[in-house]
Amino acid sequence: MALLDVEDLSVTFRQRGKRTVRAVDGVSFSVDAGEVVGLVGESGCGKSVTSLALMGLLPRQPGIAVEGRADFDGTDLLRVDRRTMRDIRGRDVAMIFQDPLSSLNPVIPIGRQVTEVLARHRGLSGDAARKEAAELLDRVGIPDPNRRLKEYPHQLSGGMRQRALIAIAVACRPRLLIADEPTTALDVTIQAQILELLKDLVRDSGTALVMITHDLGVVAGMCDTVNVLYAGRVVETARRKPLFAEPRHPYTVGLLGSIPRLDAGRGERLSPIRGSVRDVLPWADGCAFAPRCDRQVDACLGQPPQLALTHTDRTYRCVNPVPPAGSPAPASPTAAEPAAEGIVPAQATAAEDAPAAVEDAPAPAEDAPAPVAERATPPAPREEESA
Amino acid sequence: MFRFIVRRLLQLIPALFGLSILLFIWLHRLPGGPETAILGERGTPEMRAAIRENLGLDEPILVQYGRFMQRMFRLDLGTSIATKREVTTEFLQRFPGTVELAATAMIIAILVGIPLGYLAARRRGRLLDHVSVAGSLIGVCIPVFFLAYVLKAIFAENLHLFPASGRQDPTIEATRITNFFVLDGLMTREWDAAADALWHLVLPGLALASIPLAIIVRITRASVLEVLGEDFVRTAEAKGLTERVVRQRHVLRNAMLPVATTIGLLTGGLLSGAVLTETVFAFSGIGAFIADSISQRDYPVLMGFIMIIAVVFVLVNLLVDLSYSLIDPRVRVR
Numbered sequence: 001m002a003l004l005d006v007e008d009l010s011v012t013f014r015q016r017g018k019r020t021v022r023a024v025d026g027v028s029f030s031v032d033a034g035e036v037v038g039l040v041g042e043s044g045c046g047k048s049v050t051s052l053a054l055m056g057l058l059p060r061q062p063g064i065a066v067e068g069r070a071d072f073d074g075t076d077l078l079r080v081d082r083r084t085m086r087d088i089r090g091r092d093v094a095m096i097f098q099d100p101l102s103s104l105n106p107v108i109p110i111g112r113q114v115t116e117v118l119a120r121h122r123g124l125s126g127d128a129a130r131k132e133a134a135e136l137l138d139r140v141g142i143p144d145p146n147r148r149l150k151e152y153p154h155q156l157s158g159g160m161r162q163r164a165l166i167a168i169a170v171a172c173r174p175r176l177l178i179a180d181e182p183t184t185a186l187d188v189t190i191q192a193q194i195l196e197l198l199k200d201l202v203r204d205s206g207t208a209l210v211m212i213t214h215d216l217g218v219v220a221g222m223c224d225t226v227n228v229l230y231a232g233r234v235v236e237t238a239r240r241k242p243l244f245a246e247p248r249h250p251y252t253v254g255l256l257g258s259i260p261r262l263d264a265g266r267g268e269r270l271s272p273i274r275g276s277v278r279d280v281l282p283w284a285d286g287c288a289f290a291p292r293c294d295r296q297v298d299a300c301l302g303q304p305p306q307l308a309l310t311h312t313d314r315t316y317r318c319v320n321p322v323p324p325a326g327s328p329a330p331a332s333p334t335a336a337e338p339a340a341e342g343i344v345p346a347q348a349t350a351a352e353d354a355p356a357a358v359e360d361a362p363a364p365a366e367d368a369p370a371p372v373a374e375r376a377t378p379p380a381p382r383e384e385e386s387a
Numbered sequence: 388m389f390r391f392i393v394r395r396l397l398q399l400i401p402a403l404f405g406l407s408i409l410l411f412i413w414l415h416r417l418p419g420g421p422e423t424a425i426l427g428e429r430g431t432p433e434m435r436a437a438i439r440e441n442l443g444l445d446e447p448i449l450v451q452y453g454r455f456m457q458r459m460f461r462l463d464l465g466t467s468i469a470t471k472r473e474v475t476t477e478f479l480q481r482f483p484g485t486v487e488l489a490a491t492a493m494i495i496a497i498l499v500g501i502p503l504g505y506l507a508a509r510r511r512g513r514l515l516d517h518v519s520v521a522g523s524l525i526g527v528c529i530p531v532f533f534l535a536y537v538l539k540a541i542f543a544e545n546l547h548l549f550p551a552s553g554r555q556d557p558t559i560e561a562t563r564i565t566n567f568f569v570l571d572g573l574m575t576r577e578w579d580a581a582a583d584a585l586w587h588l589v590l591p592g593l594a595l596a597s598i599p600l601a602i603i604v605r606i607t608r609a610s611v612l613e614v615l616g617e618d619f620v621r622t623a624e625a626k627g628l629t630e631r632v633v634r635q636r637h638v639l640r641n642a643m644l645p646v647a648t649t650i651g652l653l654t655g656g657l658l659s660g661a662v663l664t665e666t667v668f669a670f671s672g673i674g675a676f677i678a679d680s681i682s683q684r685d686y687p688v689l690m691g692f693i694m695i696i697a698v699v700f701v702l703v704n705l706l707v708d709l710s711y712s713l714i715d716p717r718v719r720v721r
Contacts, residue, residue, distance in 0.1 A: 090627030
């Protein structure tokens with residue numbers, strides 16, 4: 001049984017005078033203890049809203065509806081009462097945010113911001129709390145922690161601030177950590193350091209980590225399992241190596257194709273996904289990605305694609321998936337496959353990677369979310385602004 | 388910190404110098420003079436000239452200014468033409484009244500305005516929010532003297548809940564030490580005198596509080612709304628902190644930054660005298676006295692009072708800046 005089981009999570013924003021927006025539309029995924037799970041997608045695909053919904057941090061307004069289930073060790077995070085949720089937040093489930101400067105209170109010393117969570121959940125106060133806070137800062141790699149405790153966020157560098165934020169998140173040794181684009185606001189060298197730190201913390205503490213990112217480089221370096229989100233739904237789920245080796249959903253292929261590679265030949269051009277995340281179809285009318293997809297066929301329109309479950313622990317939501325590497329391309333009505341170029345380097349290593357991927361997965365059957373029967377949802381228009 | 392204070396005080400010198408020149412020219416350029424106030428319409432030109440000569444007003448303006456500056460360096464503000472008393476004495480007698488009144492108004496405005504603004508922000512779009520926003524608009528719009536008359540008519544003259552005028556009941560034998568009547572009463576343990584002085588402050592304090600109150604409500608509301616949307620409030624929520632801690636430690640403290648600046652500016656304004664309120668309630672502060680002095684062209688009083696008010700204004704704002712650096716560590720004074 002997974003530590004966190006998200007089933008059919010939907011978040012709908014209704015505002016008078018505006019279109020109803022379904023930012024998250026039936027997302028399902030699961031996270032095992034100690035596992036690193038990626039939620040990947042472009043801006044506006046519902047990644048952040050998913051994390052805020054799980055944390056119970058969406059504004060409690062009549063216009064915002066959260067549906068579905070998020071079973072965290074027997075507790076449904078979406079149904080639990082506010083007081084219990086306050087006990088869970090910061091203690092069992094903690095979150096690391098994107099922009100470390102704005103996520104820290106500018107007028108309170110770092111130390112206080114660490115000790116207040118220790119006081120809230122672990123009952124530490126005074127010297128004991130300060131000592132523990134200094135140890136936490138030391139653990140996340142902040143030098144001279146006793147001095148830093150007295151400093152204010154604006155006196156720290158960007159990397160230090162993110163480390164402090166991580167220290168706050170891991171202060172109560174949560175079982176689940178949600179990191180929402182934790183490296184986006186940092187420069188590249190610092191990004192690598194922060195990712196290393198997160199990896200170490202996860203390995204040492206056995207904390208499960210949900211990594212929300214648009215950066216497949218981050219996914220490649222960290223995640224055990226990857227969920228690719230598009231327009232509020234999971235379109236492909238796979239273990240990391242199979243996903244990179246043979247992406248099946250055209251959107252995943254497109255994401256991989258749009259990563260700049262240092263080892264690419266001089267003449268090779270990036271192949272970005274055409275169109276923007278605004279050009280979506282409501283899921284009820286077919287595949288939301290269809291307007292941007294190179295492999296679009298007639299079957300893409302009319303009704304939403306079902307989740308297809310393959311013999312390995314992977315699912316995808318596509319009626320005309322990219323054929324797996326090595327197999328002869330089945331005759332497809334839209335044979336043109338410009339996007340497939342993007343995975344050529346990966347295909348070469350696919351054979352070596354496949355067995356390794358199996359080793360990586362101790363319990364493959366549990367990792368993959370069960371295929372979810374499509375619900376009859378009313379047509380739900382969406383907008384990018386929703387996320 | 389110390390250097391910051393010294394520098395700010397040194398900056399006062401050129402400011403006061405400039406102010407004194409402008410003020411001197413402007414006052415002496417006003418048509419008419421103290422001789423008209425003293426003699427009325429009937430004075431002969433000879434009598435007028437005699438008075439002007441007596442007061443030294445017949446000399447060239449530069450000479451007059453030079454003499455004024457000479458006295459300033461000895462901290463001597465001269466003698467009032469109208470009351471024949473030392474300007475300093477007049478000031479020390481009246482300014483405490485204005486300070487008491489301004490403090491009362493500010494305390495009312497802060498104690499009501501900040502909680503109201505906070506609640507309006509938390510209940511955004513609901514009844515309390517609409518009521519407080521509309522109310523604060525009305526508060527800004529109603530002329531103070533009108534509100535003062537209405538309060539006086541209802542609570543003093545009809546309901547007899549509060550005294551209609553003055554700073555203290557004249558039948559009370561109160562000892563004067565500082566001329567802060569409430570403070571004097573407390574210091575001498577004349578409790579009835581202190582209570583009576585406080586009682587006299589309520590209505591003028593309410594009238595004077597209306598505009599600062601309205602402004603504080605609006606600034607607090609806007610500031611809290613802004614802070615509620617900040618990422619660090621979400622972080623605080625994500626820590627699972629109790630609502631009280633999130634509210635007090637994270638929301639209110641940050642929301643107070645712009646409010647503190649506003650309060651400082653408003654306080655400076657209140658201390659420069661509330662002419663209309665003081666007039667309606669016959670409250671002997673500096674406001675009404677300055678107004679009289681203008682019509683009587685009482686040059687020494689005007690020069691002296693306005694210069695002192697300028698100093699007080701600068702000091703109040705200095706205090707605000709210092710307090711600002713206490714609540715916001717990013718603004719460390721240098």
